[in-house]
Amino acid sequence: MLIRADECRRFIIAFLVLSLTACGGGGGGGGGGAADDSGPDGEEEAPTVVEAPFGISGTITIPHNAQIDGDTMGAQGLLQSATNNLLQSAQPIANPVMLSGYVSRQSGSYKLDAARGYARDEVDYFVVELLAGQSVRLQLYPADEGRDNLADSQQFAALTLYDYQSMAAVNQLDDLNTEVASSGRYYIEVASRGAPALYTLSISQQISTLSDPGIDSEAEFADGEVLVKFKVQMPALRSAFNDTQAVSSEVVPDLTGAEVVAGNNSTGWRLQIADATASAFSVKDDQRSGLRLQKGIRQRTLEYIAELRQRDDVAWAEPNYLRRAYLEPADELYPLQWHYPLINLASAWDSSTGSGVSVAVIDTGIVTTHSEFAGQLLPGYDFVSTESSARDGDEADGTEIDDDPSDTGATSHGTHVAGTVAAANDNRGVVGVAFDAEIMPIRVLGSDGQGLDSDIIEGIRFAAGLDNASGQRPERRADIINLSLGGPSSSAALKAAIDEAEAAGVLVIAAAGNEATSRASYPAAYDTVVSVSAVDQSKQLAPYSNYGAIDVAAPGGNIVQDLNSDGNPDGVLSSSNSDDGSGAAYAWYQGTSMAAPHVSGVAALMISVKKLAGEILTPSEFRDYLRAGELTENIGSKSFYGAGLIDAARALQALDGDISPYVAISPAAISITGLSSETSFTVLSGGALPVSVRSLQSNVPWLTVIAEDVDERGLGRYSLRAEREGFSTGEVRAALLSVTAQVDGGGSADLQQQVNVLVKQPDPRELSSVGALFVGLIRREVQDAAEAQQAESIELYKIVEAQRVEGEYRYQFNDVESGEYFIFASTNMDQDSRLSDYGEAEGEYPVLGAKQRILIGPVEATGQQIDGIDFTVSNLTTLTSPSATSATFKQTKRIPPEMMTQSLRQAL
Structure with missing residues (x-):
């Protein structure tokens, strides 16, 4: 949750948006807040320091299904009192769940920090009710290996499921992702194989096998x-x-x-x-x-x-x-990209995959050696002109586009954006919206995620094939420019460059910003730019997304949710940086930065269709289609969503593409697991012919479908109500929601779609928790120095333990000197002196991966209490392609020895 405009009047705080910055995920804060009179190169005069202390406080939201292993590391290296290392004391856990834990076959001192010890915890046992078709997954993160390879993490622990009655194992020890064959009660064993390791245990909904509607005797x-x-x-x-x-x-x-x-x-x-x-x-x-x-x-x-x-x-x-030949990628991680079914992308791929179209990603640069971009890249340019920000050793001569691949902070942002646009359809990793399009990587944001207007202008001009500071022009201009960046101040120079790009025939698409405010963010607010807000998996405005002057909405994610119960955060999954820049690493980010490339990808599909027909689609024609509602699903207020949620199938249908009629239920899986017994979903259709709903029903009597906002063809918003009176506490049941529709006047067979519904009777004893959560302040100069030195860790200015209150956490800092700070939160389950390790829960203000500086003071009075600095945390995970050999590296935060007081040691 971010600061709203009306909250800003209640305290003295200014965000130092000294330049245009990345708008979500992977480095650099989203633009927004008060403008600053100093220059945008980060060399402004330091704020005056006053003696008056300040206080900072806020609320931290955690995932609703988060739980913690009962015997993670505790005070002074000792295990907490609760133990789950025997079957008879197995820890009951929720379903679905995302649980963080710790195991180690031995005790000892950390290689990376000899002053800190770790305890022995050989095995953890859990007991849980599982449904047939659900998936149990274990992700492992070595606790004492630094930047070593995570691909062989299976050597650190094993996952085994046992039938509760027979005690028979139902999976292989080396299988870290197990599908449950039949419903019932199970024991889950996580057993250490050696060195200490953090882990994430998730129980998810497996859509493919939960669906069992019986045999369709009429199907082929x-x-x-x-x-x-x-x-x-x-x-x-x-x-x-x-x-x-x-x-x-x-x-x-x-x-x-x-x-x-x-x-x-x-x-x-x-x-x-x-x-x-x-x-x-x-x-x-x-x-x-x-x-x-x-x-x-x-x-x-x-x-x-x-x-x-x-x-x-x-x-x-x-x-x-027998199935009809939809073009469905076989990439390994494609099933985790929930954001593509949300925009009906698979139906569009039958007509276009973006071939012949180039998209300029004007951002932090990308890791050009990432396997997702093999054969996808056009020559780009590095326009970062400030050496301290460029940090590529070339004094801004523009010869390097991929930055230092070992510096993951900012580079991952552009890599993630580019992956959503056009990651290759290569049977591995993820896939992009327009996977046959080409990427023109243009670096304008430095390693701190910020960039000068002058550099961004040159990048825009280069992409548009206009004269620019490099003295070079691409062989052919880009068709689309994606700007996942922004700031609060309008610029005549920036607007002029965008207008010239449009006049050259380039469509410009930009992120709306991550400040949860209606205040304009530029360049998204310009009339000739398509402004994109972000929605979560339920098609609701993401809690961080800006609103107001919005043209269209697209999936941006919400990492504290897991609405489809797949055991992963509902962020946008795309390519990320890896340790040496050569491996296939992937990550979940959230932000309007992640929403914008979805729209850029859909635009690329449309432009490709026109090009193949020997025609063109001008920027103004694209905006006309958009304003007419022909490219979107209407999901609510124009202030939040503009013309609506981008819909790839409808976009190609608007061009008279050969889109087969379809009917769809969104989201693709539904969970009712909280206190509310209702949730909403939408039924929509698309294709060349109109479609009407014939029936919409569940397969169980305790699940009722209620029409809320439905048109004459049965399309629109419905509610799903679960009558849980017969459920026992904590019980989980599965059901099936089915829609049958007919193609009006088409003479075709009925269309059908089914989605799984997971319903749970909440247990009041199961409060969401990530365990002990610590909140830290980092001085801006310390962060900048650590980034400049490519340090693996950063020392903290202050650290406090947040207090859990009914599934949320509250924190407060006292006696804070005026200055500039970053703020973050992390658990420390392995009891080293390093926070924000993989496997921990982590977050930062305002959005993870898009940190934003906070300016405190000076003031005339004796200090101020600054409240409302709210943000979210989620389990920090990384994915690698199964064939990858390198892992993602991230910067951790180090607790200075002098800060390790006796009271803090007890807390840790």
């Missing part, structure tokens, strides 16, 4: 073929918790009447029914025999599936359905 499927998965029983719980590993057998259970074609125990088997042959069903050789034979095989297939479903050892059995 391969006659005589069956897909089946058996409930494979592993060896019983190993005795004395030794290192003996359970090994899965690849033996198929007994089958009668079918033979195996392909498959395995993990993913399921493909069967061919033995008697589904012509001789088995042919009655006579006449013109009708073919028809009767076809019907016979189909009927036998359905009967055999019904027989399998009656078996106790079968998890699921279904036809081998």
Whole structure:
């Protein structure tokens, strides 16, 4: 939660927006706040320091499903009193959950900090009710390895699930991502294999296997073929918790009447029914025999599936359905990019993938060696003219575009933005909105995430193919400029450059800013720029997003949510920097910076269609389409969302693209797990022909669908109400929400979509918690010096422990001298002197990855209490492609020895 405009009148505070800055995620604060008379190069005169002390306080919001391992490190290296290292004392946990923990087979002193010790905690046990199809995942982060490779983190701990009744293991020890075959109560074991490690344990909703609406006998499927998965029983719980590993057998259970074609125990088997042959069903050789034979095989297939479903050892059995050829990327992390179904992107890819279009990402530069950009890049330029900010050793001669790859702070911002626009469709990592488009990387923001207007202007002119300070022009100009940056002051020079770019035919798209205010942010506020606000997964305005003069909304994420219960924060997942700049690292960011490239990508899809037809789409034509509502879904107030949420399928339909009719429910998975028994969802349609809803219903009597704001075709907003009177405390149930629609006048078969619903009876004892949460102040000069030296850690000015109050945390600093500060929060579960490690919960003001400086004082009085410095924290995780060999590196915060007082040691 950020400071609103009306709150600013209640205390003396100014944000030092000395230049245009990145608008969310990966480095640099979002523009906003009061303007400053000093120059934008960071060399302004330091504020006058007065003796009067100040106080700073605020509220920190945490994810609603966050929990903490009961025996993480405690005071002076001792474990906390609560233990979960025996089955009989297994810790009950919620479902869904995102739990942070610590394990270590040994005790000792940290290599990185010999004065700090770590304790032995060999195993953690949890007990939980799970549903068939849910996924349990363990992510590991070595606690004492610094920048070492995380790809081999499996060596630090193992995950095992045990059936509560039989004590049989139901997964392999080396499998850190386990799908549950049947509903019931389970033990979860996280066992250390050696050195200390932090971990994140998540229980998520697995959409693909929770959906079980029965057999659709009218759908197309391969006659005589069956897909089946058996409930494979592993060896019983190993005795004395030794290192003996359970090994899965690849033996198929007994089958009668079918033979195996392909498959395995993990993913399921493909069967061919033995008697589904012509001789088995042919009655006579006449013109009708073919028809009767076809019907016979189909009927036998359905009967055999019904027989399998009656078996106790079968998890699921279904036809081998035939699907139409949607273009669906096979990239490994694509299923985690929830923000793409939100804008109906898959339907648009059948008509366009952005080929022949170039998008200039004017930002912090990108890691050009990232695997997602292989073959995607055009020559760019580095316009950062301040050497202290450039930090690339070339005295701003503009020859390096990728910055120092070991400096992750600012570089990741541009890399993340570029990945959302056009990450490659290469069967690994993530994929971009317009994955066949090309990126023109232009660096205008330095390592602190800030840049001069003069540098940004030159970058815009370069991208537009106009004269610029580099003395160079690209072979062909960019079609689109993405500006995920902004600031509060209008500039005649900046506006002139943007107007010239538009006159040259370039569409300019910019982030609206992250200050949760209606105050204008530039360049987004200019009439010739498409201004983009951010929404979360529920299509609501993100809590940080600016509003007011907005043209369109797009997914920007909210990392304190997990609305689809996939066990991950609802941030935007895209490419990020890695340790050496060569690996495939990925991260979840939030911000309007993340929303803008979604719109740039959709625009690239549209421009590509026009180019392939030998036509052009001008910037003014794009804005006309937008204002007419032809590119968006109307989701509410124009002040928040402009023309609405960008919709890729509708955008191509507006160009008379060949988009097949579709119906969709959004979000793609629904959870009702809190105190409220209702949630909302939308039913929308698209394609070349109009679609009307025929039915919308749940498959259980305790889940009711209520029309709220629906048009004559049944499209619009609905409520989903769960009647939980029959639920026991903490009980979780799964249901299915189905919509059936008809294509009006099209003569086509009915359209269907189903989404999973997870409903839980809340347990008053399950308060969200991330454990002990510490809030730190960092002086601006200390942060700047650490960045300039590429230091792995930063010393703090002050640190306090926040107090948990009903699922939120409150903090307060006293006796703060006037000056400039950054503020952040972190847990310290491994009890080293370093905060903000991977596996910890972390946040910073106002948005993680987009820190913003706070100016305190001076004042005439004897001090001020500054309240309302609110922000969020979430588990800090990183992803690597399974084939990657390097890990993401981040800067931690170090607690100075003199700050480690006895009272703080007790708190830690």
